Amino acid sequence: MAKRRRSRRSKPQPSLLQQLRESLLRAEVIGLSLVLISVFTLLSLLTGSRGQLTGWWIDSLTILVGVGVWGVPLVTGALGLWMVIRAIERMPDLPWQRPAGCALLFFAYITGAALWSRLEPTAGGWLGNLLATGLSRALGPWGAWAVTSFLAVSGLILLTDRRLIDLAERIWSWLDGQWHARPGLGGPVPIQPSLPIPSGQVPWWKRLRERLPFWEPQPPAPAPANLVRPEGRSGPPPAEAPAAPAPRPAPPVTPSREAEILTPHIVGGQEWQLPKLSEMLLDWDRQVDSDDLIRRQGRLIQETLALFGVPADFEGAYKGPSVTQYLIKPGYIERTVKGEVKRVKVKVSKIAALANDLALALAASSVRIEAPIPGTNYVGVEVPNQESNVVGLKELMESEAFEQMKIKGKLPIALGEDVKGQPIVADLARMPHLLIAGATGTGKSVCINAIITCLLLTHTPDTLRFLMVDPKMVELSVYNGIPHLLSPVVTEVDKAAGVLFWAVKEMERRYQLFSKVNARDLERYNSYLLKRQEPTLPYIVVVVDEMADLMMAAPEEVEKHICRLAQMARAVGIHLIIATQRPSVDVITGLIKANFPARIAFAVSSQIDSRVILDMPGAERLLGRGDMLFMRADASRLERLQGTWLSDEEINRVVRYWKGARTLEDAGLAPRPTPQMAVQPPELAPEPDVGLPTQPAQTTTGLAQPPLFQEIEQLRAAEARDELFDDAVEIVREAGRGSVSLLQRKLRIGYSRASRLVDQLEEAGILGPDQGGSQGRPCLLGPTSSADRSAPPTGGRGRPESPSPQHTSKDESDPDVPRIWM
Ligand SMILES: Nc1ncnc2c1ncn2[C@@H]1O[C@H](COP(=O)(O)OP(=O)(O)OP(=O)(O)O)[C@@H](O)[C@H]1O
Numbered sequence: 001m002a003k004r005r006r007s008r009r010s011k012p013q014p015s016l017l018q019q020l021r022e023s024l025l026r027a028e029v030i031g032l033s034l035v036l037i038s039v040f041t042l043l044s045l046l047t048g049s050r051g052q053l054t055g056w057w058i059d060s061l062t063i064l065v066g067v068g069v070w071g072v073p074l075v076t077g078a079l080g081l082w083m084v085i086r087a088i089e090r091m092p093d094l095p096w097q098r099p100a101g102c103a104l105l106f107f108a109y110i111t112g113a114a115l116w117s118r119l120e121p122t123a124g125g126w127l128g129n130l131l132a133t134g135l136s137r138a139l140g141p142w143g144a145w146a147v148t149s150f151l152a153v154s155g156l157i158l159l160t161d162r163r164l165i166d167l168a169e170r171i172w173s174w175l176d177g178q179w180h181a182r183p184g185l186g187g188p189v190p191i192q193p194s195l196p197i198p199s200g201q202v203p204w205w206k207r208l209r210e211r212l213p214f215w216e217p218q219p220p221a222p223a224p225a226n227l228v229r230p231e232g233r234s235g236p237p238p239a240e241a242p243a244a245p246a247p248r249p250a251p252p253v254t255p256s257r258e259a260e261i262l263t264p265h266i267v268g269g270q271e272w273q274l275p276k277l278s279e280m281l282l283d284w285d286r287q288v289d290s291d292d293l294i295r296r297q298g299r300l301i302q303e304t305l306a307l308f309g310v311p312a313d314f315e316g317a318y319k320g321p322s323v324t325q326y327l328i329k330p331g332y333i334e335r336t337v338k339g340e341v342k343r344v345k346v347k348v349s350k351i352a353a354l355a356n357d358l359a360l361a362l363a364a365s366s367v368r369i370e371a372p373i374p375g376t377n378y379v380g381v382e383v384p385n386q387e388s389n390v391v392g393l394k395e396l397m398e399s400e401a402f403e404q405m406k407i408k409g410k411l412p413i414a415l416g417e418d419v420k421g422q423p424i425v426a427d428l429a430r431m432p433h434l435l436i437a438g439a440t441g442t443g444k445s446v447c448i449n450a451i452i453t454c455l456l457l458t459h460t461p462d463t464l465r466f467l468m469v470d471p472k473m474v475e476l477s478v479y480n481g482i483p484h485l486l487s488p489v490v491t492e493v494d495k496a497a498g499v500l501f502w503a504v505k506e507m508e509r510r511y512q513l514f515s516k517v518n519a520r521d522l523e524r525y526n527s528y529l530l531k532r533q534e535p536t537l538p539y540i541v542v543v544v545d546e547m548a549d550l551m552m553a554a555p556e557e558v559e560k561h562i563c564r565l566a567q568m569a570r571a572v573g574i575h576l577i578i579a580t581q582r583p584s585v586d587v588i589t590g591l592i593k594a595n596f597p598a599r600i601a602f603a604v605s606s607q608i609d610s611r612v613i614l615d616m617p618g619a620e621r622l623l624g625r626g627d628m629l630f631m632r633a634d635a636s637r638l639e640r641l642q643g644t645w646l647s648d649e650e651i652n653r654v655v656r657y658w659k660g661a662r663t664l665e666d667a668g669l670a671p672r673p674t675p676q677m678a679v680q681p682p683e684l685a686p687e688p689d690v691g692l693p694t695q696p697a698q699t700t701t702g703l704a705q706p707p708l709f710q711e712i713e714q715l716r717a718a719e720a721r722d723e724l725f726d727d728a729v730e731i732v733r734e735a736g737r738g739s740v741s742l743l744q745r746k747l748r749i750g751y752s753r754a755s756r757l758v759d760q761l762e763e764a765g766i767l768g769p770d771q772g773g774s775q776g777r778p779c780l781l782g783p784t785s786s787a788d789r790s791a792p793p794t795g796g797r798g799r800p801e802s803p804s805p806q807h808t809s810k811d812e813s814d815p816d817v818p819r820i821w822m
Contacts, residue, residue, distance in 0.1 A: 031083025038077030045070065066125030068110040075102055101158025107131065108151035115144055272460035272483075275657045280457060281394035281650050287387040288319055297362060298326050301381055304361040309333075310350050315378065320419035321389040321642040322627055325370075327378040348372055351379050355621070358383075368621040374637050382419060382640065384623055390645035391417045391626075393450055397457065399423040410523070411539060411575065412458060413451045415600070415630060416641035424630065424641050428455075428541065428577075431598035431633050432570035436579040437588060437613045438602025443626040443643050444579045445475045447600065448545060449651055450644035451577060452476075455541065456484060456654050462535070467503060467542045469496045471549035478651055482658040486540070493553040496544070500561035503542050503574055507565060510537065510572035522573035539573040548582040559589060566595030583609040597633035602626075602643075614638065721760055724749070728757045729766055732779045738767045739776030 041061070044054045061069045079099070114124025114132035124132055135144035298314035305312045311331030318325045330346040348371040359367040362383055370380035396402055396414035401423045405412040409427030418424050428434065428451070436444050455464055461483040468489040470476035476489045490499050510522075519525035526536040542565070544550065550558045565576055578596070580587050583604055593599075593615075601613040603622035610619035618638055619629055626643035722728075724747055731746050732738035738761060743754040758777070761767040767777040 027083045031080040034076045034080025034083065036080075038073040038075075038080060041069075041076070042073040045073070062122065062125065064125050064127055065110050066121070066123045066128050067113045068106060068125060068128065071106050071109060075106065078102075097158040101155045101160075104151050104155030105159065106155075108148050108155060111135065111144075111148045111151070115141070115148065272462060274460060275457060275654065277394060277397055277457060280653045280657065281397070282392065282647065283394060284390050284392040284645065286321070286389045288389075289324065289385050289387055293386070294319065294324055294326075297324070297383060300361055301326055301328060301358060301383075304358055305351065305354065308354055308357060310346050310354065312346060312351065312379070318420040320382075320385070320421055320640075321391050321417050322623065322625075323368075323382045323384050323419055323640070323642075325373075325419040326381040326383065327373070327376075328381055329378055348379055351381075365623065366621045368618060368640070370640075380419070388623075388625070389642070391642050393453060393644050393646050393650065396423045396425070396644055397454065399425075401425050406458060411455060411464070411541070413454045414644055415447075415451075416626070416628065416643040418639055418641050424639060426598075426632070428575050429539065429570075429573070431575070433566050433576040433596050433598065434578070435588070435592070435596035435599045435613070436577065436602070437583040437599070437604075438581065438619070438628070439604050439609075439624075440581045442602035442604075442622075442624045443628065444581065444602055445472075445545065446626060446646060447602075447628070447643045448475070448543060448577060448579055450646045452479065452541075452543065453646055453651060453654050454644075456482070456658060459484070459539070461538070463538050465538045465540050467499050467540065469499055469542075469544040469550070471496065471546045475545050476543065478648075478655055482655055484658065493549050496550050497554045497557045497561065499542070500558060500565065503540065503569070504561050504564050506540065507569045507572050507574055510574075511568075513537075514572065521571040537573065539575065542574065542576045544576070544578045547578050547580040548587045551587050555586075559591060563591050563595055566592070583612045585612060588612055597631075599631045601629045601631075722753065722757050724753075724757060725760060728761060729781070732761060732767060733781050736779050737776045738779055739774075742776065 040054055041057070044050045044058050050058060058069065061072055065072070079102075110124045110128035111131040112124075114120070114128035115136070117123035119129050119132060121129065132144060135147055139147065294317050298317055302312060302314040305328070311333060313329045313331060314326060315329050316327045318327070328351065330348060330351065332343040332345055334341050334343050336342070352369045352371040355367050355369045358369075358381060359365070364383050366384070368382040370382065372378060373380040393414060396417070399414075402412060402414055402425045405425040405427060410429035411427060413426055413428050415424045415426055434451075436447060438444050452466070455466075464484060465486045466479070466482075466484050467486050468476045468479060470489050470491055471493050473491045477491065479485060480488050487499070490496050510525075514520070514525050517525065517528050519528055522537060522539065529536050547558075562576065562578065565574060569575070576596075578592075583601075599613060601610060601619035601622075603624040604610050604613070604619045607617040607620045610617045613619060614629060614631055616638070622628065622640075626645060628641050628643050629638045630641050631638055727747060728738075728743055731743065735742060738758060740751065740754045740758050743749065743757055744751060747754070747757075749757075758767060762769075762777070766779065766781055768780050770777050
């Protein structure tokens with residue numbers, strides 16, 4: 001300590017001469033002097049009025065550098081200004097490359113001038129002639145030109161701090177942009193900023209302007225009437241932001257083209273025909289933000305980042321349907337390491353951490369940052385559009401990508417459009433299951449409806465069947481009655497677990513069928529069936545609209561079935577789509593998540609929820625209304641999409657088409673209800689479509705649904721039976737009677753198991769009532785019927801191996817009645 005104090009005391013005071021030299025060598029003073037010299041030089045050159053000093057100065061310069069005299073005021077002026085600004089703004093030191101580049105360009109210029117004028121003294125001056133003569137003598141005239149060009153290009157590279165390849169790329173991308181901008185050529189082209197500002201700095205003139213005392217900022221827009229100010233504060237109200245968080249418009253309800261009359265659906269013993277897209281789906285208008293607004297926002301992002309000490313360049317933007325993605329290229333910062341100034345690239349995490357500050361600067365409801373955009377050297381800043389659009393199913397299904405997917409994939413679905421405006425399609429068969437989660441009112445049901453409708457427009461009931469569970473009761477009930485349904489839409493939570501159970505059993509049944517013919521998957525099995533000219537097995541898609549309700553009712557059973565299906569059902573063509581509005585760990589358990597690699601997250605309220613769904617943050621920054629993050633099964637990165645929008649009208653058209661009800665009605669052919677047609681048990685009849693004004697009244701010709709729940713009950717009973725049930729049946733049949741002691745003795749089991757078996761035999765109608773004493777119970781089986789009775793009723797519906805259509809007697813007798821399936 002004492003040592004330090006002594007050393008401080010012994011520090012010598014600078015002399016007066018030193019002080020004077022230091023103040024004269026201050027950057028501002030030198031900078032101002034250079035600016036002054038450049039102004040005098042320029043004025044003397046332009047006006048021709050020269051004093052003795054300026055005359056001597058201009059003559060000397062002309063003799064020295066010839067036409068290069070015009071470059072002198074430019075270089076000295078720029079250098080001087082930069083030194084002044086640097087002193088005010090405390091900008092980092094100018095790297096040596098820039099002045100060196102400037103000097104090289106200058107020498108190339110005067111040498112070129114001397115070579116061009118064949119050593120005319122006024123062209124390149126003494127210096128230019130010296131260089132030109134030296135080069136010509138050493139390398140000949142062409143060699144001299146080559147070296148001069150080399151000097152010019154090197155100077156340009158050093159001055160602009162861009163690599164040659166970058167410069168070439170820029171020129172190429174500009175030419176490419178011009179080419180693609182020609183009318184008639186499609187494809188996404190990023191919007192180029194009109195005036196790119198190098199190295200992410202706020203322009204110096206803007207900063208200086210704001211410091212000037214007489215600078216009047218732009219008059220702010222009037223404050224909103226309900227703006228509450230803190231006490232004692234006055235002054236202008238905060239300017240209204242250019243991109244105020246405009247309430248997102250409700251999806252437009254005015255389609256650009258009105259519905260036309262539906263194509264008649266042919267019913268009764270004929271081939272199914274897929275509906276025409278143009279007759280089912282509507283076109284939706286689009287509005288886009290102006291390019292100028294996007295450029296302004298891009299520059300604002302660049303300036304905001306620079307204000308936070310993060311230099312970055314705004315290099316372009318992609319206009320998506322609901323967000324615009326700004327392409328930001330991280331710049332360089334200078335660091336002094338051991339006295340040496342080094343340029344290092346800005347960390348992308350620094351940009352990512354500024355999401356909230358950017359949202360504030362842009363007055364956006366939320367800003368998501370993708371750092372970096374995979375496969376590029378850009379960071380993507382996603383800002384909500386002022387004009388948000390809906391992405392109609394029709395345009396997606398008519399896109400090239402969907403056409404390709406229809407050829408390649410088995411269950412093509414159109415999910416939406418990404419931030420570049422590209423359609424995103426996927427194959428559900430390859431996913432192979434999909435988990436959809438998000439807060440309430442963010443677009444899950446619309447997404448599910450879009451997926452279902454997409455499948456209904458590409459598959460007939462021969463190739464695809466649905467099982468739908470909708471505990472909310474209103475979302476999927478509209479599909480009741482379409483022939484693709486294996487059962488009416490299940491709305492009771494207690495029955496829902498049964499549906500999953502049935503799907504597991506169907507999976508096991510299919511595996512057995514496949515193993516008999518050594519088929520590894522549904523495709524191979526179907527091609528085997530086709531060779532034998534047998535009807536093929538359809539894909540089955542199980543849709544559950546609210547998983548949380550199911551998990552609350554029977555968590556273990558539901559989780560067990562879902563996991564079994566998710567693990568094994570892919571090969572047999574059973575696929576799950578499961579949605580939940582409660583993204584918590586008790587609903588989306590680790591086991592379920594592990595089995596659903598393909599996931600969609602809609603907006604959620606917290607980062608924790610986002611992590612539960614996607615294992616990473618991001619969904620908390622979504623905007624709602626169909627804005628979603630899609631995680632593909634085969635890629636861990638997320639894609640941000642604007643989900644497909646589908647109106648009730650479109651859904652109703654598709655449902656009406658498949659029900660065939662409309663045609664019968666419109667043609668006046670709808671048969672009156674007859675007792676013969678009321679073939680369905682009341683609890684299995686399709687639920688009436690209530691509350692949908694566009695839905696035509698149901699006729700009784702609606703397709704009958706299969707008695708799935710009877711089968712489920714039978715399956716469950718069979719599942720609950722004792723392993724020795726079949727043996728017990730044999731014993732009682734042979735003995736002609738049955739009792740607990742008989743079964744105990746023959747099967748060598750305990751009392752309780754034997755009495756349970758007796759109960760099960762009675763339940764199955766094999767044993768009669770107890771006759772008391774040693775009589776036991778009579779066996780009700782005849783000698784031949786035993787096999788039938790004892791066989792577990794796995795094929796409860798007497799279904800053939802493939803679910804080929806079974807026409808009821810009504811079908812065969814009346815061709816106008818839609819066929820009844822299963
Ligand atoms: N893809 C989309 N494009 C435009 N708007 C959409 C889109 N998806 C949803 N919306 C809007 O969001 C609203 C809510 O959507 P939806 O009913 O699908 O939410 P949800 O998540 O299913 O809600 P809940 O869980 O309460 O049923 C819709 O009425 C619609 O206005």
